[in-house]
Amino acid sequence: MHAWPASEVPALTGQGRDLRIHDTATGALVTLDPGPVARIYVCGITPYDATHMGHAATYNAFDLVQRVWLDTKRQVHYVQNVTDVDDPLLERAVRDGIDWVGLAVKETALFREDMTALRMLPPKQYIGAVEAIPGIVPLVERLRDAGAAYELEGDVYFSVEADPNFGKVSHLDAAAMRLLSAERGGDPDRPGKKNPLDPMLWMAAREGEPSWDGGSLGRGRPGWHIECVAIALEHLGMGFDVQGGGSDLVFPHHEMGASHAQALTGEFPMAKAYVHAGMVALDGEKMSKSKGNLVFVSALRRDGVDPAAIRLALLAHHYRDNWEWTDQVLADAVERLGRWRAAVSRPDGPSADALVEELREALANDLDAPAALAAVDRWAALQAERGGTDEGAPGVASRAVDALLGVAL
Numbered sequence: 001m002h003a004w005p006a007s008e009v010p011a012l013t014g015q016g017r018d019l020r021i022h023d024t025a026t027g028a029l030v031t032l033d034p035g036p037v038a039r040i041y042v043c044g045i046t047p048y049d050a051t052h053m054g055h056a057a058t059y060n061a062f063d064l065v066q067r068v069w070l071d072t073k074r075q076v077h078y079v080q081n082v083t084d085v086d087d088p089l090l091e092r093a094v095r096d097g098i099d100w101v102g103l104a105v106k107e108t109a110l111f112r113e114d115m116t117a118l119r120m121l122p123p124k125q126y127i128g129a130v131e132a133i134p135g136i137v138p139l140v141e142r143l144r145d146a147g148a149a150y151e152l153e154g155d156v157y158f159s160v161e162a163d164p165n166f167g168k169v170s171h172l173d174a175a176a177m178r179l180l181s182a183e184r185g186g187d188p189d190r191p192g193k194k195n196p197l198d199p200m201l202w203m204a205a206r207e208g209e210p211s212w213d214g215g216s217l218g219r220g221r222p223g224w225h226i227e228c229v230a231i232a233l234e235h236l237g238m239g240f241d242v243q244g245g246g247s248d249l250v251f252p253h254h255e256m257g258a259s260h261a262q263a264l265t266g267e268f269p270m271a272k273a274y275v276h277a278g279m280v281a282l283d284g285e286k287m288s289k290s291k292g293n294l295v296f297v298s299a300l301r302r303d304g305v306d307p308a309a310i311r312l313a314l315l316a317h318h319y320r321d322n323w324e325w326t327d328q329v330l331a332d333a334v335e336r337l338g339r340w341r342a343a344v345s346r347p348d349g350p351s352a353d354a355l356v357e358e359l360r361e362a363l364a365n366d367l368d369a370p371a372a373l374a375a376v377d378r379w380a381a382l383q384a385e386r387g388g389t390d391e392g393a394p395g396v397a398s399r400a401v402d403a404l405l406g407v408a409l
């Protein structure tokens, strides 16, 4: 699939900082030391009901990761998937009486537009589950041939017992895992499974559902977790720097992905850091497609809201916090954008050199975007109250806000 156009990232003078970030697997802050090319995989959308503010908040977090790396003069190899065939997508198409392919194409196009408007950096590879099938089938065959997978009425399941490190991403107990598995696409109650938690790798063709040639697996379609593992391993290889997503992906998705990769390669972990964004809520509940309590980026854009203000609304929250979307959050962001734009629209001002360092420090410290916003607020307040004589300052401030926060002033 094609991704979306990249907005330019201005190069800043001086030295970027290495990123210290929270890793779910170890429960600690880790200082990442990527090579000259940092490698990141971020789980993409299942293309229906996109892009809501929860999606946007999560992609914003991983956009910041890349901006910190780019500031250290590294290149970034970014891969993202689109889960363009899966139960919830097919169910939505049936509910609405529309073609599932058309639904996925339309929603993915809208997502690209939203990401472009929000100045989110595009992945180098943007890969749909359907186009990944030829790479998924041999992995499932390998897992089966190695005894890490088994067949149940034509479907193929992964055996969590095959992974000595199972549980090391989420650290949940069996009861919690079982509950989340049932909630998030698993089938713990299906009779005949070796372990209730075992996830499907390959689902045999069902009447009235799309299916593909699976070689020795027979016709069918891929399971969810193996999709991301196949794409990540093909394009990034084992031991890449960050796997990202919202906290609702910790279990089962990222746990199972780490397990599949362990069984395939004998190595753990697949990613050096498992990074998870908090959940955005609306009216006191997690914003989710199943509940339908959604605020869409595209709807706000249609209403004339500046995408830079949407982005500032996201940045006002720490990525690991759970937070609530309200009209006030947006109003505050619109007001802040106005203040910042006024501050950089003057020909001179107070020096912004310290501001650049404060932005770098804040983001390198587990992506502390609220601290970064506070630093810009302070500089803008100085500009408004006293001004200054540094002729380059507004340009320096504006380029730093663009490069590090993705906000064009």
Ligand code: 5CA
Binding pocket: 043, 044, 045, 046, 047, 053, 054, 055, 057, 058, 081, 082, 083, 228, 244, 245, 246, 247, 248, 249, 277, 278, 279, 280, 281, 286, 287, 288
């Ligand atoms: N296609 C899979 C990942 S492989 C998927 O989870 N798709 S999704 O469309 O449901 O979500 C896309 C991303 O948005 C995921 O990282 C998910 O964790 C995140 N996300 C979903 N809802 C919210 C929310 N309310 N707040 C924050 N992030 C969210």
Ligand code: ZN
Binding pocket: 042, 043, 044, 081, 228, 253
């Ligand atoms: Zn994924």
